[in-house]
Amino acid sequence: MLKGFYTAASGMIAQQRKQETLSNNLANANTPGFKADQGSLRAFPEMLMQQMGSKTLPTKQGTTLPIRNPIGALNTGVYMQETTPSFTQGDTRETGMSTDMALINGNMPDEDGGLFFTVQNEAGELRYTRNGNFTVDSEGFLTTKQGNYVLDQNNEPVQTLGMEFQVDKEGVLQANGQAIPLGISYTPDVYQMIKEGEALYRMNEGDEGQPPVNARNTAGVSFTTEQGFLEGSNVDPTQTMTEMMNSYRIYETNQKVLKAYDQSMDKAVNEIGVVR
Incomplete structure (x- = not known):
């Protein structure tokens, strides 16, 4: 559960930094010669999930063999790797x-x-x-x-x-x-x-x-x-505003996931372990 908590939090931080980049671009939309920055998001290394168990063979000694069934990859979050300017010619x-x-x-x-x-x-x-x-x-x-x-x-x-x-x-x-x-x-x-x-x-x-x-x-x-x-600046205000709204929605989605994890952890600590 904690892994999911950190994954959602990393998504929020990455989108916050992207918002800062887009806001700076928009603030410089009228700055002569300004080149818009583009943020690059990158995923943290994925973790391979496996189901671990054992199987007992019907032999005289009762031999037990380990069993590992692959479940799939688990993403551990994203981060803002770098910002690079776009050097296209401005108007x-x-x-x-x-x-x-x-x-x-x-x-x-x-x-x-x-x-x-x-x-x-x-x-x-x-x-x-x-x-x-x-x-x-x-x-x-x-x-x-x-x-x-x-x-x-x-x-x-x-x-x-x-x-x-x-x-x-x-x-x-x-x-x-x-x-x-x-x-x-x-x-x-x-x-x-x-x-x-x-x-x-x-x-x-x-x-x-x-x-x-x-x-x-x-x-x-x-x-x-x-x-x-x-x-002029090569910032496209309309596109930048659209990207900002999209980034905000992703941030909000991660925020809701984080809240759901928090509520689940609260139940696990305060309700599941209670002796009735």
Whole structure:
């Protein structure tokens, strides 16, 4: 009975974590460049149930043989194994702001390849983002809304000295008579990238894959940039709400099973063993 109790409880915990993931997706439905997380549920190892008994043979010594009849497998519950972002391209919308840029995927030689803007976090480390909602700080540097420097292809901060600049479709920024190619990074496997918060990604340090490289120097990679546009979130609010309701129903079902086990255990402890 206790095994069933824990199985139902694990189902509730897994659905609770799935709800948290879906709620975060819904909260970021209007965040530029946000990639929806998808939760993966996995079952705990199953247990093989057997009926154990014995059979006495009609011999002079009365030989007894053990008997084991397989009953079937018993599932011991589920858990949320991981959450992985979906890197599908979001819809683009026009903003008219010169500091807004949308990165549009073109041809990529790898099935799981992905493109990112290259930025620098507060610690001076390389980070990557799909959120092109940029601005210009007081020193004239192009930054993210959180103040992280946007980098060029040489991993140097991009200085525009104002809002008046142009970015062509190849991602080359024209400002103060200079042509500055923006840092567009390419990774052959986007699932090596880990969300770090504030729309930033970093390379998984425990992964043996190669870090993102300059997309312009990678054969077979193409992209376009649209100034005055933003890539929207790829969250589908309708589908997310449907998944949330389905997850809640599963949670509620496990809750009822848990309550039934609790009532059965209460009877077993307080009624079955009572001496009348």
